[in-house]
Amino acid sequence: MDITIKQAQEDVDGWIRTTGVRYFNELTNLGILMEEVGELSRIMVRKYGEQSFKESDKGKNMADEMADVLWVLMCLANQTGVDLTDALQKNFEKKNVRDATRHKDNEKLSNK
Numbered sequence: 001m002d003i004t005i006k007q008a009q010e011d012v013d014g015w016i017r018t019t020g021v022r023y024f025n026e027l028t029n030l031g032i033l034m035e036e037v038g039e040l041s042r043i044m045v046r047k048y049g050e051q052s053f054k055e056s057d058k059g060k061n062m063a064d065e066m067a068d069v070l071w072v073l074m075c076l077a078n079q080t081g082v083d084l085t086d087a088l089q090k091n092f093e094k095k096n097v098r099d100a101t102r103h104k105d106n107e108k109l110s111n112k
Helices: 005-018 026-048 062-080 084-098
Strands: none
Touching (some): 005 062, 005 084
8 A cells, every 4th residue: 555645744644533532742742752762763773773673673664663763743733734745845845055065075985
């Protein structure tokens, strides 16, 4: 099933207003977002970094943690009136102008 960002924001809003009862306040959701990013970080550090998995880390799903981050980010966007589709499109435009040659000119990224 493909879903647009707009549809996902609407679906999150619908779930929050029915099953979730109401949104947590913005600061609570910001804290939750930081927690979810931390959980994602923990998995990535252990999978791609040098730390080993603890028993409590086993069975954690990186895709699920990414989805949790996205969910809470959409909650915050809904609460603050941000259209993430529009924001992402503008972000691509900004990067295409500002960073048109920035990374190509970066010696640290060259394959030399």
